[in-house]
Amino acid sequence: MKQKEIYFDNNATTKPLPEVREEVLKVMGPEFGNPSSAHLTGARARKHISQAREQLAQLIGSDSSKIIFTGSGTEANNMAFYSCTRDQTNGCEILTTTIEHSSIQKMSNFLKLNGVSVKKLQVNSQGLINLEELKESINENTSLVSIQLVNNETGVIQPISEIGEICRELSVPLHTDAAQAVGKMEMNIQGMPIDFLSLTGHKFHSPQGVGAIYCKDKFLLAPMLFGGFQEEGFRPGTENVPGITGMGKAAEIRKNNLSELISKMKDLRDRFEAMLLDFVPGTKVNGDTKNRVCNTSNIMFSGIDGRRLVKELDQNGVRCSQSSACTNFEIAPSYVLRAMGLTEEEAYSSIRFSFSVENTYDEIDSVIEIIRKLTDELKN
Numbered sequence: 204m205k206q207k208e209i210y211f212d213n214n215a216t217t218k219p220l221p222e223v224r225e226e227v228l229k230v231m232g233p234e235f236g237n238p239s240s241a242h243l244t245g246a247r248a249r250k251h252i253s254q255a256r257e258q259l260a261q262l263i264g265s266d267s268s269k270i271i272f273t274g275s276g277t278e279a280n281n282m283a284f285y286s287c288t289r290d291q292t293n294g295c296e297i298l299t300t301t302i303e304h305s306s307i308q309k310m311s312n313f314l315k316l317n318g319v320s321v322k323k324l325q326v327n328s329q330g331l332i333n334l335e336e337l338k339e340s341i342n343e344n345t346s347l348v349s350i351q352l353v354n355n356e357t358g359v360i361q362p363i364s365e366i367g368e369i370c371r372e373l374s375v376p377l378h379t380d381a382a383q384a385v386g387k388m389e390m391n392i393q394g395m396p397i398d399f400l401s402l403t404g405h406k407f408h409s410p411q412g413v414g415a416i417y418c419k420d421k422f423l424l425a426p427m428l429f430g431g432f433q434e435e436g437f438r439p440g441t442e443n444v445p446g447i448t449g450m451g452k453a454a455e456i457r458k459n460n461l462s463e464l465i466s467k468m469k470d471l472r473d474r475f476e477a478m479l480l481d482f483v484p485g486t487k488v489n490g491d492t493k494n495r496v497c498n499t500s501n502i503m504f505s506g507i508d509g510r511r512l513v514k515e516l517d518q519n520g521v522r523c524s525q526s527s528a529c530t531n532f533e534i535a536p537s538y539v540l541r542a543m544g545l546t547e548e549e550a551y552s553s554i555r556f557s558f559s560v561e562n563t564y565d566e567i568d569s570v571i572e573i574i575r576k577l578t579d580e581l582k583n
């Protein structure tokens with residue numbers, strides 16, 4: 204009999220919804236077209252793009268004119284960094300944190316090689332930055348502050364409104380990587396002191412390979428590619444119409460039931476944690492449980508090698524991971540957990556479980572049983 208797959212790795216990616224697939228198939232079939240064509244087929248494709256921009260704007264509480272589609276969250280992150288450093292490579296400084304996604308870590312390394320100074324704020328044992336340290340670290344050379352909204356490994360939420368107020372007061376633009384926040388938190392970006400926000404569709408059941416950057420003032424934005432006038436020239440290249448249309452549909456579905464979906468994911472996560480902490484000795488939740496996105500659970504299994512446990516769970520049909528998908532193949536403990544003060548052994552003994560609205564209580568109960576059995580075996 205085919206083994207049942209239980210997918211608890213939704214921070215890596217989510218399964219596109221049937222309604223999303225349907226929309227994608229439409230624009231890959233009868234409603235195809237190049238949005239830059241002057242004829243009616245082109246106009247039809249343009250309509251799909253503008254509808255998707257509106258649907259996404261609704262989800263994040265933005266004006267649609269402030270959204271530029273990109274090829275990924277990675278690209279959106281890179282673009283914010285590039286935009287704020289391109290005119291002033293010598294002497295300018297970026298302020299970010301030690302726990303950002305690799306698309307920010309590696310872009311920071313690249314800019315450093317090109318004369319930009321990069322300062323990284325530490326986090327405490329709960330995974331939160333210190334606002335006083337942020338305030339003290341901003342100086343006349345700071346050209347961008349970039350602090351993630353939600354951490355991909357722990358789900359910890361940074362106090363972005365307070366961070367934004369500090370940046371406003373000191374006249375420095377703020378970028379936030381919201382790849383793990385959009386569709387999992389109520390959001391009204393228009394009213395928030397945020398200049399740039401990056402997001403990616405595949406974390407909320409859209410196709411992969413499509414993202415966006417919100418930009419409060421497009422004059423702050425600079426293109427990294429050169430070509431046609433797609434996305435007002437900020438992101439030239441024929442649009443990924445299927446991806447963008449699919450992301451729009453996924454955003455619309457999320458927006459229509461957001462509070463209900465958030466509460467469902469939170470119930471699943473909380474049940475999982477309550478059962479795990481009760482039934483599996485030596486388990487502990489990593490990160491601030493009071494400031495956490497609804498779907499993420501990072502668990503330390505004391506005395507157990509998490510790498511082996513992830514493999515064994517996989518053999519039993521349960522998909523989860525040790526860190527982010529972008530670092531899964533690196534032979535190193537999670538830099539996020541290490542930055543929070545966990546020892547190398549503790550970081551290696553930790554596993555991320557991330558839930559979606561498609562998961563069920565039955566799946567939670569089955570996985571708890573499997574973990575109980577496996578942890579007993581791995582301890583002996």
Ligand SMILES: Cc1ncc(COP(=O)(O)O)c(C=O)c1O
Binds near residue numbers: 275278353403413
């Ligand atoms: C926090 C965070 N930022 C950025 C990204 C990158 O998004 P994409 O996979 O679309 O490049 C991810 C994806 O894992 C993420 O979790």
